[in-house]
Amino acid sequence: MKNTDILVVGGSAAGVTAAISARRYYPNASITLVRKEKDVLIPCGIPYIIGTIGSPDKNLIPDAVLSKNNVDFIIDEVISIDKAAKTVKTSSGNSLTYKKLILATGSSPFIPPIPGINLPNVFTIKKDTEYLRGLLKALDQSENVVIIGGGFIGLEFGDECKKRGILNVTIIELLPHCLLLACDEEICILIENKLKESGINVLADNKVKLVGGKKRLEYVELENGEILKADVVILGIGAVPNVELAAAAGLATNKEKGVYVDEFMRTTDEDIFAAGDCTQKRCFFTGRPALLRLASIGTMEARVASANLFGLRLKSECPIGVFGTVIGDLAIGSAGMTERSAKQAGFDVFSGEFETPDKHPASMPNTKNLKVKLIFEKNSRVLLGGQAYGSMTAAKVANFIGALVQKRMRVDEIVAFQMGSHPMLTPSPIANHIANAAEIALAKIW
Amino acid sequence: MKNTDILVVGGSAAGVTAAISARRYYPNASITLVRKEKDVLIPCGIPYIIGTIGSPDKNLIPDAVLSKNNVDFIIDEVISIDKAAKTVKTSSGNSLTYKKLILATGSSPFIPPIPGINLPNVFTIKKDTEYLRGLLKALDQSENVVIIGGGFIGLEFGDECKKRGILNVTIIELLPHCLLLACDEEICILIENKLKESGINVLADNKVKLVGGKKRLEYVELENGEILKADVVILGIGAVPNVELAAAAGLATNKEKGVYVDEFMRTTDEDIFAAGDCTQKRCFFTGRPALLRLASIGTMEARVASANLFGLRLKSECPIGVFGTVIGDLAIGSAGMTERSAKQAGFDVFSGEFETPDKHPASMPNTKNLKVKLIFEKNSRVLLGGQAYGSMTAAKVANFIGALVQKRMRVDEIVAFQMGSHPMLTPSPIANHIANAAEIALAKIW
Numbered sequence: 007m008k009n010t011d012i013l014v015v016g017g018s019a020a021g022v023t024a025a026i027s028a029r030r031y032y033p034n035a036s037i038t039l040v041r042k043e044k045d046v047l048i049p050c051g052i053p054y055i056i057g058t059i060g061s062p063d064k065n066l067i068p069d070a071v072l073s074k075n076n077v078d079f080i081i082d083e084v085i086s087i088d089k090a091a092k093t094v095k096t097s098s099g100n101s102l103t104y105k106k107l108i109l110a111t112g113s114s115p116f117i118p119p120i121p122g123i124n125l126p127n128v129f130t131i132k133k134d135t136e137y138l139r140g141l142l143k144a145l146d147q148s149e150n151v152v153i154i155g156g157g158f159i160g161l162e163f164g165d166e167c168k169k170r171g172i173l174n175v176t177i178i179e180l181l182p183h184c185l186l187l188a189c190d191e192e193i194c195i196l197i198e199n200k201l202k203e204s205g206i207n208v209l210a211d212n213k214v215k216l217v218g219g220k221k222r223l224e225y226v227e228l229e230n231g232e233i234l235k236a237d238v239v240i241l242g243i244g245a246v247p248n249v250e251l252a253a254a255a256g257l258a259t260n261k262e263k264g265v266y267v268d269e270f271m272r273t274t275d276e277d278i279f280a281a282g283d284c285t286q287k288r289c290f291f292t293g294r295p296a297l298l299r300l301a302s303i304g305t306m307e308a309r310v311a312s313a314n315l316f317g318l319r320l321k322s323e324c325p326i327g328v329f330g331t332v333i334g335d336l337a338i339g340s341a342g343m344t345e346r347s348a349k350q351a352g353f354d355v356f357s358g359e360f361e362t363p364d365k366h367p368a369s370m371p372n373t374k375n376l377k378v379k380l381i382f383e384k385n386s387r388v389l390l391g392g393q394a395y396g397s398m399t400a401a402k403v404a405n406f407i408g409a410l411v412q413k414r415m416r417v418d419e420i421v422a423f424q425m426g427s428h429p430m431l432t433p434s435p436i437a438n439h440i441a442n443a444a445e446i447a448l449a450k451i452w
Numbered sequence: 453m454k455n456t457d458i459l460v461v462g463g464s465a466a467g468v469t470a471a472i473s474a475r476r477y478y479p480n481a482s483i484t485l486v487r488k489e490k491d492v493l494i495p496c497g498i499p500y501i502i503g504t505i506g507s508p509d510k511n512l513i514p515d516a517v518l519s520k521n522n523v524d525f526i527i528d529e530v531i532s533i534d535k536a537a538k539t540v541k542t543s544s545g546n547s548l549t550y551k552k553l554i555l556a557t558g559s560s561p562f563i564p565p566i567p568g569i570n571l572p573n574v575f576t577i578k579k580d581t582e583y584l585r586g587l588l589k590a591l592d593q594s595e596n597v598v599i600i601g602g603g604f605i606g607l608e609f610g611d612e613c614k615k616r617g618i619l620n621v622t623i624i625e626l627l628p629h630c631l632l633l634a635c636d637e638e639i640c641i642l643i644e645n646k647l648k649e650s651g652i653n654v655l656a657d658n659k660v661k662l663v664g665g666k667k668r669l670e671y672v673e674l675e676n677g678e679i680l681k682a683d684v685v686i687l688g689i690g691a692v693p694n695v696e697l698a699a700a701a702g703l704a705t706n707k708e709k710g711v712y713v714d715e716f717m718r719t720t721d722e723d724i725f726a727a728g729d730c731t732q733k734r735c736f737f738t739g740r741p742a743l744l745r746l747a748s749i750g751t752m753e754a755r756v757a758s759a760n761l762f763g764l765r766l767k768s769e770c771p772i773g774v775f776g777t778v779i780g781d782l783a784i785g786s787a788g789m790t791e792r793s794a795k796q797a798g799f800d801v802f803s804g805e806f807e808t809p810d811k812h813p814a815s816m817p818n819t820k821n822l823k824v825k826l827i828f829e830k831n832s833r834v835l836l837g838g839q840a841y842g843s844m845t846a847a848k849v850a851n852f853i854g855a856l857v858q859k860r861m862r863v864d865e866i867v868a869f870q871m872g873s874h875p876m877l878t879p880s881p882i883a884n885h886i887a888n889a890a891e892i893a894l895a896k897i898w
Contacts, residue, residue: 023882028896048813051875058876064815087619302873305881309891310868319898320864328872339875367494369510400876402848408872411854418766422756425772427748428852429497429846430504431783435747436469436513445755449476452765 008102010038012315013094014077015084015109015251018049018133020282022067024108027312029075038078038102042092047133049301051298053162055138056145057169062135087255089275106277106315109252110308113245113283113299118154122217128239131159140423141238148237149173152226156184158331160242161201165333168204176207177232178226183210187347188329188340190379191393200334205331242267245299247284262285263295269321271311279315281307290324290412291343291390292351298327326391328408330401339404342391342411345381354384358417358447364397366425366427378403378439380420382447387416394439406440417451420444454455454548455857456484457760459540460523461530462556463487464495464579466728466750470554473520478758484524484548487542493579495747499608502591508581533701552723552761553646554768555698555711556754559729559745564600568663574685577605587684594683595619598672600660602630602700604777606688607647614650622653622680629656633793634775634786636825639841646780655720691745693730702766706732709741715767717757719744725761727753736770737789737836738797744773746754759846768837772837777846785850787835788857791827800830804863804893810843812873814882824885826866828893833862840885852886863897866890 012035014021014026025039059065072079093103115130117123129141133194145151150325151172152387153160156179167175177184183194184201198208213229217239226234247264258266258274262288271279282304289296303325313320330339348355363370374397381390392407394400410420421444427435458481460467471485489681497511501753507510511835518525529543534559539549561576563569575587578803591597599606602625613621629640632649644654657673663685669721704720705711710732717725728750730768735742749771776785794801807823809816820843827836838853856866867890873881 019880019882026882027891030891031898048875048880050873050881051816052811054816054875058817059813059815065813067880071882111798176529267541300872301881302871302884305884306870306887307866308628309887313864313867313898314895320868322868323870325870328640330874330877330878331554332874341872350884367497367505367511369502369505370497371504398877399845399848401872402845402852405856405871405878406848406852408870409852410860412869413529413855413859413861414562415859418759421759422752422766422768424752424769424771424774424854425748425851426746426776426785426787426847427496428776428778428847429494429500430778430786431776431844432851434465434513435751436465436472436492438748438751441752441755445473445476448759452759 008038008100010078010102011035011105012108013102013104014039014108014110016112016282017046017079018067018110018282019301020308021110021304022071023308024110024281024312025072025077025449026075027309028315029077029347031313032316034148036078037061038080039072040080040082040084042079042083043134045135047135049133052131052133052138052418053159053166056142056163057166057340062138084251087251089255089278092277106279107181108311109273109278109284111248111251111284111390112281113247115241115376116244116246117241118157118243120214122219125217125219125223127223127237128217128241130241142181143322144238145170145172150235151175151217151238151240152234152236153177153240153242155179155241155243156210157184157187158329161185161197161333162331163240163242164201165204166205170208174207174235176209177201177212178212178214178228180213181210184208187190188327188344189338190344190346193338193393196336196395197333197338200336204334212347245283245296249284252280252284254434270314270318271307271315271322279311281311290326293324296325300327302328312401323412326408326411328404330404334396336395337398337400338393338395339400340391340393341404341408343381344391344393346382348390353390355381356384356447356450357381358443358445360446362437362439364399364433364435365431366429366437370429375402376403376433376439378443379409382417384451387418388414389417389420403439417448421448454484456524456548458483458554459548459550460485460554462487462558462728463492463525464556464558464728465747466514467556468517469751470556470754470758471518471523472521473755474761475523477759480764482524484526485518486528486530486542488529489580490527491581493581495579498577498579498584499612502588502609502610503860504549506586516623529695533697534829535701535724538723552725554757555719555726555730556728557697557730559693560598561691562692564689566660566663568665571663571665571669572747573669573683574616574663574687576687577698590684591616591618595806596681597621597684597686598680598682599623599686599688601625601688602656603633603688604631604775607631607643608777609686609688610647610652611650614652617791620653623647623653623857624658624660624674625656626659627656630654634773634790635784635839637790638789639784639839642782643779643784646782650780658785663838671710677733690743691729695730698726698730703722716760716764717753718760718766725757727757734770736772739770742771744771746773748774769858772854772857774850776850778844782841783846784839784841784842785846786837786839787829787854790837790839794827794836799836801827801836802830802893802896803827804889804891806885806888806892808879808883808885810845810879811877812875812883816875822846822849822879822885824889825894826853826889828863833864834860835863835866849885863890863894867894
């Protein structure tokens, strides 16, 4: 029986962040992190092990971040929690007692109920180095790869498969366009065109009927009857929260939504907190359940959880989604609602768009255009979201937009907001992307 | 006599922005811009004409931004304003009437009263293509260049002179370090080291006594007696507002501070607005007069001015300084107060610092470290400023910090703030630079 002040269950982004934050606030506490995995993969980096990075071993969260913060870490699986006794049991037969417990059990790939989905060479995006080495091996013997799911991860897998030299890569997306949950149609189309430019076959507005083959995987059949040859299938269609441990302990959970937490990141037991992909989330704009499972949200939740362990000090807000990616030479970033998602949620919106070189003058070396779209609510004039695309600064610009969204800024406040500029580093102050997009929107309603 | 609804005097960043904004709000108004210069230089781009861009002609604000916004522009100089008659006279003998007037007369280089300052080959940073061609010509016949003033412009001139191949380049700064008004000492030292690495002689904590030579410039003598050979001297020690036109028209002005404006950017005449380097500014934090003359502030003021021309609709806030630059391979950004300036202004401060690779995993190609420092006020816990330095994303990060400063965010709010992440585009969500620097600061006071 080991005693620890703070016990973290789970060693990915949220768990590691919770442990680091706890160390900062409680320098003298004993902190223990228990995780199943020998090596912990950086979740968002997984697509890049195929091409850009080249190996799962180069995409690990270094254990040094735990040891240098004096966090004890144990490779084992917590299989039960006794809330009353404040102890946990592990699969190796050990027990630990805790004063405060943080659950960061993460999520698992969603596996759709498609016939044939259990055939060999159908891979999910499992956070497991051994499993992913198996995927790389299978890819190296493949000419035909079919990716089911045209969200960020699916697109990044597609792009990276091409970088690895795979002959035929197809992405299948249920919605009318890839990325449509994060970007408006016009931007989705640009991204799809980039995918096509690098030889990827994009089949949006399509549904998989079955995955087939005798003994081994041979093809994917679509509901429209089309049949695609497939040596490897990769599933990238979302994740489900790992709630089993919390549910068995009697904490309030929902199988699809996750472990219930309040704004202090407390579960229904006041000594047990939760953070990351395993928690329930609500939309920043509508208060409705949100399926946002992002490492950037999980780490924010972890920081809030750790701040509150021994006294409630910090509240979290409902998250907005802030996304970014690069396909070919096109970077995009998105924060908050798209025009489409805002309308679907019942908001009356107006928007402004502006395109500008990302340095000034445009004769500066390596200048690329960046376009910004901002979406506002008509009555309150508050910013609901925005997208940036073009140059590699897109994600940073999306983070800036995300800050304005979280501070609920109005369009007129954004026009009068100050941003710095420099010839080598930003657009011209005359052509400031954010201020101009906002001004163009404002002029529509004034 | 030409009649125009909106008359803009001045064709640099603030004037051009005012005209574009006015066009957006008043699609049917006649808009006229009068400027002295045939070609208008991008002010912050001027240092780069020496090396990176190579010529003043590649560093111009394109006239197309005026013509495509249906702004009439006249190359002429407004020499007097008759407020009562609402007319102006120009040096070519023409008159114009206006309904609303926007003064964007800018600033001129400050010329210190040093003996010998009027010798040939002593250059200021005049926004004049012909004059700057003269500077380039002089540089090409020079082995010894002395730059007086170690602010942003002075440093950028020094770096670019080296890129052009000048043998001996010296920067002289009065304060203990270059850039000390924008960055804390530790960052100034990094920048000075970068300058030294490229062979530049940095003499901080030094004062020029005189500029000497028989007939032509030969040397610069410091107050400590040191004598530096000089074929060219460049003065980069600030700017003074161009207030003569406004003062002669009877508007409230101050020779050092500029044209008085209220938060709507109105002068003391309700039909005359002003924006940019010519206006008086007050510090965001202290309310005291501020000497911030930045294109990014001027364009913000211009947007506010134009929104208010025919009805008061938009208020400006006192500006914060948001700066960025690149010296060698080191980019830096700064927003709001430094630790030094905050203490000097009487604030009790605490701070947090955090360094992280700018992509994740660090095995991503072209990963560079980025370090962030955030400075907070102790009683209110509000963010006063921050600096980012290292990778080329520094200026974008400074803009993000600037947004948090302008929204007066507290340290605990910043810890719980959400930023997106992506392997190729940002630091790891675990190592988010802003959240971690804030958390490290917060842990100090909790």
